[in-house]
Amino acid sequence: MSFASTTGAPAAGAAAQAEPIKVMLVDDAVVVRGLVGRWISDEPDMTLVAAHRSAREAVADITRQDPDVVVLDIEMPDMDGLTALPLMIAAKRDLVVVMASTLTRRSAEISLKCLSLGAADYVPKPESNAGVTTSPAFRRELIDKIRALGRRHRLPARASATAARAQTAAAPARVAAPSIVPHAHAPHAFKTRAFQAMLPKVLVIGASTGGPQALTTVLRGLQPILERVPVLITQHMPPTFTTILAEHTAKATGRPATEAKDGEPVQAGHIYVAPGGRHMLVKRVGATPAIQLDDGPPINFCKPAVDPLFKSAAQVWGGAVLACVLTGMGSDGSHGAGDVVAAGGNVIAQDEASSVVWGMPGAVAMAGHAAAVLPVDQIAAKIVRLFSGDRS
Structure with a gap:
């Protein structure tokens, strides 16, 4: 899994960008610390403030080094990443923590658990x-995430602006005319x-960094309609991670949620997750919409990508x-959102x-495709x- 750079994401202010993003690296493998440390030091907008082999040492060093971003391994002796994470966040409440884990089921489970405990993302x-x-x-992917999350961390007055921005974004949903409503956001x-x-x-959803938490929030609120609506989700995730995401989604909603299978019909009451x-x-098989899995090259540096889901859904269901x-x-x-709008959806x-990062939704909003921009x-x-x- 890999991502595009922050195309469509808001740039941080000049003052925030002038000071390098301070990064702490925590990994018990000396090879990884040396190599990844050099990658970080080679970036002109980043500085490596510490590299620790022990999570216990890193926790003790948070206050002194005051990093913006911590890259935290999961499997370590002495203290693992899952144990260290809440201690780090307690030491610095606005700390951005990116978990680094291998593609095993255990590591994927722990990574998703860490997201629920306050980690910003995983690699x-x-x-x-x-x-x-x-x-x-x-x-x-690692450098892109450090950069995007580190910049987001430095945007001023984020918390204090939340209520005002939410009101501004929600207002257009109650406006019937004119057809295009300007925002001062x-x-x-x-x-x-x-x-x-x-x-x-049909409901189609696309998400990336910060997506698992956002998906849970949205899907839990859809109980009144989940029984009668098919939901198709593309979350930027690798194999194994998407399997566990589907399992967690089923538990959170009480509805059938599975990784999508090629050729299966799309049914109301079922949640389909794009496999890593x-x-x-989606395509039509006779009169029935069905899943189509494609093994083509990454799109927007992503596989699975959101654009092909949105585009194909617009072709199958049109304005619905x-x-x-x-x-x-x-x-x-x-681009896929533009296809949905063009089809009348x-x-x-x-x-x-x-x-967590206003890249994907920001690109949609700035392109004028959104009918609502909401918390x-x-x-x-x-x-x-x-x-x-x-429609009110």
Whole structure:
């Protein structure tokens, strides 16, 4: 799994960018510390403030080094990453922690657990030290995430602006005219569209960095409609991680949720998760929509990617598609959102204040594809109203 750089994400202010992002690296493998430490030091906007072989040492050093971002291994002797994470966050409440884990089921389970405990994101690590040294994708993804999350961490007054931004973003959903409504969403100006009148029949969701937490928030709020609506999700994740995400989604919603299988019919009441390493599309088999898995090259540096899901859904259901773009790096989903709008469907984007990274939803909003830009805790209620025929 790899990501585009922060295309579509808001740039940090000049003052925030002038000071390098301070990074702490915690990994018991000396080869990994040396190599990844050099990668970080080679970036002009980053500085390596410490590299520890012990999570216990790192916890004790948080206050002194005051890092912006910690890259934290999971499997370590003495103290593992799962144990260290809450101690680090307790030492510095606004600390950004990126978990580094191999593609094993155990590591994937722990990584998703860490997200629920306050980690900002994770990076799948090659299983061997030799793999780390020969993986440009791992290097690119790690550096991109440090940069995007470190910059986001430095945006001023994020918490104090949350309420005002939420009100600004929510207001257009209650406006019937004009069809395009301007927003003063400092520091970005974007426009929302009027909601189209067609009743939606399917919900498609795209997410990346910060997505698992956002998905849980949204899906738990959809209980009134989940029994009668098919939900298709593309979350940027590698194999194994998507398997566990589907399992967690089933537990959180009480509805069937599985990794999608090629050729299976799309049924109401079922949640389909794009499997890691395959693009998920939909096609018609006779009169029935069905899943189509594609093993083509990455799109927007992602596999699975959101754009092909959105585009194919628009081709199958036309204006009856409701698309939702949640927090994430890059701009994946923006072109597909345009396809949904062109077919007569509607798009909702998560707002900046509640996003871990406002890349993907920001790209959708700035392109003018969104009919609403909402805080994550307001999205489910809006989706339920739209599936019930309410456009207010």
